[in-house]
Amino acid sequence: MGWKWNASKRVVAAEFRAARWLARNPEWMLAPSAVAAGACTLGPTVTGYVLGGAVGATGLWYRGHPDSFDTLAAPTLRAWQRRWFGAYVGGRWRDLMDVHKLTTEHRRKKITNYPRVVRVRSYSPSIDTVLVKLAKGQSPMHFARQAEELAHAMEAERVAIELVKPGYVALVVQRNEPFTEIIPAPDMPEHSEDVDLRAVLLGEDEYGGDWTEPVQGTHTLTAGGTGSGKNSLAFAKLRSMAPLIRDGVVRLWVCDPKYLEFAAIKPITENRYADDAGDCLELIEMWVDDMERTQKRMQRAGLRSVQPSREYPLNLLIVDEIGSLVAYRPEYARQITGLLARGTSMGRATLHVADAYIQEPDKDTLSIRDLFPNRICLRTTSPTHPDMVLGEGARERGAIADQIPAIPETAGIGYRTDERSRVPRRVRAAYTTDENIRELVEFVRDGQTGSLRSIA
Numbered sequence: 001m002g003w004k005w006n007a008s009k010r011v012v013a014a015e016f017r018a019a020r021w022l023a024r025n026p027e028w029m030l031a032p033s034a035v036a037a038g039a040c041t042l043g044p045t046v047t048g049y050v051l052g053g054a055v056g057a058t059g060l061w062y063r064g065h066p067d068s069f070d071t072l073a074a075p076t077l078r079a080w081q082r083r084w085f086g087a088y089v090g091g092r093w094r095d096l097m098d099v100h101k102l103t104t105e106h107r108r109k110k111i112t113n114y115p116r117v118v119r120v121r122s123y124s125p126s127i128d129t130v131l132v133k134l135a136k137g138q139s140p141m142h143f144a145r146q147a148e149e150l151a152h153a154m155e156a157e158r159v160a161i162e163l164v165k166p167g168y169v170a171l172v173v174q175r176n177e178p179f180t181e182i183i184p185a186p187d188m189p190e191h192s193e194d195v196d197l198r199a200v201l202l203g204e205d206e207y208g209g210d211w212t213e214p215v216q217g218t219h220t221l222t223a224g225g226t227g228s229g230k231n232s233l234a235f236a237k238l239r240s241m242a243p244l245i246r247d248g249v250v251r252l253w254v255c256d257p258k259y260l261e262f263a264a265i266k267p268i269t270e271n272r273y274a275d276d277a278g279d280c281l282e283l284i285e286m287w288v289d290d291m292e293r294t295q296k297r298m299q300r301a302g303l304r305s306v307q308p309s310r311e312y313p314l315n316l317l318i319v320d321e322i323g324s325l326v327a328y329r330p331e332y333a334r335q336i337t338g339l340l341a342r343g344t345s346m347g348r349a350t351l352h353v354a355d356a357y358i359q360e361p362d363k364d365t366l367s368i369r370d371l372f373p374n375r376i377c378l379r380t381t382s383p384t385h386p387d388m389v390l391g392e393g394a395r396e397r398g399a400i401a402d403q404i405p406a407i408p409e410t411a412g413i414g415y416r417t418d419e420r421s422r423v424p425r426r427v428r429a430a431y432t433t434d435e436n437i438r439e440l441v442e443f444v445r446d447g448q449t450g451s452l453r454s455i456a
């Protein structure tokens with residue numbers, strides 16, 4: 001028979017609690033130990049020089065190469081600072097839990113159980129992800145009911161709750177809104193050589209840098225609810241690529257089932273524009289046929305890949321509200337889905353690229369979602385949508401697209417996932433006015449007219 005311990009009302013002694021805390025947070029013991037060992041081995045002067053050099057090198061890195069510093073070092077330093085000098089440590093955390101009644105009581109031992117902060121991640125300047133181990137007797141709903149109150153207490157814009165695994169939740173804390181002003185439409189480059197199709201300017205990221213996306217070599221899916229600003233992305237791309245459209249290096253194919261969103265650019269599509277569902281089917285079929293003809297041309301020429309040119313233009317298929325074509329029109333859905341599957345699975349080598357926009361990104365609506373490797377998630381209506389679009393765990397890591405307020409001032413704000421680290425970045429698309437669209441059409445048509453005159 002095994003031992004059965006008597007229940008004691010005494011708590012674990014303070015020195016053992018301290019040892020347990022140090023075991024969970026070894027950095028507070030390792031850093032002083034390393035400094036002490038260095039002082040004993042190298043002497044205090046040399047150790048001071050080494051520490052000063054490390055601090056100086058970090059400062060030089062911060063000033064000299066912001067991209068790598070913000071990607072590699074800043075998240076760790078920011079998380080450490082917010083973990084140990086913010087609201088997530090010691091008495092401040094316990095006070096926060098007490099005020100919002102996020103504790104449980106052991107009736108017999110008269111002990112208060114507190115949720116424990118396991119780790120803090122600050123992937124971006126505006127977002128913290130706090131992994132919390134629930135106290136015994138708690139469920140995620142306890143935190144969900146207090147989300148708004150927690151946001152005010154932490155002086156944050158909003159707090160979202162994400163279930164990580166049984167017994168653990170992530171508090172996604174948006175500390176501030178990095179985008180407080182509208183971003184003007186991108187300037188149109190004058191020359192085709194000024195455009196990089198692997199980094200087309202769309203707007204800004206939360207760090208204040210340019211937000212660029214590839215057009216060549218990938219297919220892009222943008223998800224967002226009504227009024228989220230999806231078409232801002234499309235028009236920003238078109239303005240950034242304007243000289244290539246003008247020079248015939250990029251050809252546009254546009255499906256506009258809402259009849260209104262892209263009607264203004266119809267003059268520069270060279271009759272590759274459709275709005276009725278049946279016409280969209282024919283247009284997509286023509287796009288796929290063009291892809292297959294290009295495949296045969298490349299085969300005869302012995303080419304495996306080509307760069308965009310007038311001989312081999314990049315054929316950009318824009319499909320607005322793709323859900324209305326592949327899910328809500330059953331008489332056309334199967335054929336359109338099949339054609340798009342062929343195009344998105346084989347079109348990269350021939351420079352046939354799809355750029356699709358959708359409100360409901362679930363597989364029931366868009367069964368070929370995984371054939372779009374490049375994803376952007378604007379404001380959504382469901383907390384499950386960020387993971388559907390950006391990959392599993394995206395919302396837990398900070399992509400709280402469902403928490404973006406549904407107001408005109410937030411149009412174009414969303415998230416995209418960094419390719420290197422899979423960390424969501426908050427971004428905002430530039431706003432393109434009707435006048436900006438007219439400028440685009442005039443720029444392209446005037447250039448095409450001048451080209452025809454020169455040929456004549």
